[in-house]
């Protein structure tokens with residue numbers, strides 16, 4: 001019996017042997033399609049390290065599939081017949097093989113889902129089951145709730161997975177140990193950061209390609225040290241569990257100028273493209289706790305990031321629909337300052353976060369939230385431009401996870417679906433959690449006048465600007481009361497100084 005082949009689409013962030021489309025495929029009949037296409041590599045100008053990571057990992061994954069007996073049609077970026085888009089490549093491969101149907105795992109971005117749905121071929125989109133909560137489960141959890149708070153969703157995920165559960169009770173008696181996880185950076189950092197892998201010939205070839213085609217984009221390509229296959233990703237996870245996990249919880253929110261990674265795992269780059277599995281990661285971390293290698297606040301804090309935050313933001317992205325990334329609840333409209341693209345700035349914290357982002361395509365959560373995110377929000381930057389920046393510059397950035405974090409958690413542009421109040425702070429928070437202020441040209445202690453920390457000025461400016469919206473927020477009442485207690489002349493000076501700072505920003509002057 002002759003059976004027509006079907007095209008099995010594998011995208012660059014679906015590099016998992018058990019991804020839904022592969023599970024549904026028939027090796028004897030179907031053709032796997034993988035493609036490096038200009039549209040995907042350039043619809044936003046990604047960091048060169050991010051493109052290199054994805055292309056190198058794709059090439060190695062395709063080789064694995066071939067070894068396992070799959071017919072893989074792989075398009076390299078420079079292939080003369082490359083049509084430049086995913087739909088174009090699917091149609092070309094359909095013509096070549098006679099396939100009349102496509103099977104794909106649902107992409108993590110509305111834009112791509114739309115492109116596949118518009119294809120003039122029947123497409124079966126299978127739910128991506130590499131996540132712990134299905135769309136149906138998340139929607140059922142969200143239905144009828146006034147507020148979609150992560151904490152309650154997280155408890156559901158603990159119950160569902162059995163992670164850190166003793167019977168039906170959370171291990172240790174509490175669901176969340178976050179109050180133990182806010183220590184400032186310690187003096188004695190004993191972690192060396194993630195393992196750095198020497199590029200193999202496949203990766204080297206990709207690096208040359210990326211340098212030639214995307215070398216002018218923001219970001220340093222070499223030295224390139226990411227792992228590019230499942231074994232290397234596993235080594236990175238093992239190294240984290242052994243060396244960094246025990247202190248992960250305590251110093252999760254800390255920042256140090258000389259330590260770009262502190263006790264963070266740096267595994268999102270692997271997890272988000274499918275080289276690691278979220279449940280496997282969490283089991284390894286729970287196991288470290290059960291055998292006494294890591295304390296409970298570290299294991300719980302880490303597991304919460306994966307089965308709590310990661311799953312929750314994905315649920316919100318799909319629940320809220322395609323317009324979510326373009327929301328702008330606060331109506332902010334300033335252009336993203338040039339300092340985000342590496343223009344010199346006197347702000348030591350911003351400079352460090354951007355410099356490390358340029359070099360590593362990585363910054364940890366508190367740098368993203370409380371330095372670059374906080375500053376953009378306080379300064380009134382258009383959240384669409386902030387979203388575009390985060391999507392471009394981080395190697396782990398895919399819209400399903402980046403947009404809710406940026407638009408929702410960091411910029412409050414979804415009007416408070418994710419965050420119950422905006423993540424804003426004056427310089428005092430950064431001073432407490434980092435050593436940046438020690439070398440800064442600005443003074444964090446100074447609240448007004450020449451040399452006052454810009455976060456101090458803009459913090460009040462933000463609150464006053466958005467008073468109508470936030471005055472009634474019970475979590476923000478204290479801030480407004482503090483403002484009211486200041487004498488009128490001082491309030492006036494703060495606002496005038498903030499305006500002067502913003503005018504410099506708008507004029508493109510160094511700040």
Ligand SMILES: Cc1cc2nc3c(=O)[nH]c(=O)nc-3n(C[C@H](O)[C@H](O)[C@H](O)COP(=O)(O)OP(=O)(O)OC[C@H]3O[C@@H](n4cnc5c(N)ncnc54)[C@H](O)[C@@H]3O)c2cc1C
Pocket residue numbers: 263264265266267268269271272302305306309310311313363364365366368369373390394396397398401402403405406409410
């Ligand atoms: C403005 C902003 C943008 C962000 N953009 C992205 C993004 O594009 N991609 C991305 O994966 N994460 C994003 N995050 C979340 C978080 O900053 C990164 O997941 C984390 O820094 C990755 O580094 P790590 O692997 O060392 O994480 P660790 O601190 O070691 O945490 C462990 C893991 O938990 C998961 N995790 C932790 N926090 C979150 C979160 N808020 N949302 C989802 N997963 C989380 C990640 O998979 C991470 O690898 C963003 C956060 C903010 C504030």
Ligand code: SF4
Pocket residue numbers: 346347348349350426427428430431436437438440441442443444453454455
């Ligand atoms: S003084 Fe202000 S601008 Fe400078 S590092 Fe501290 S928080 Fe950042």
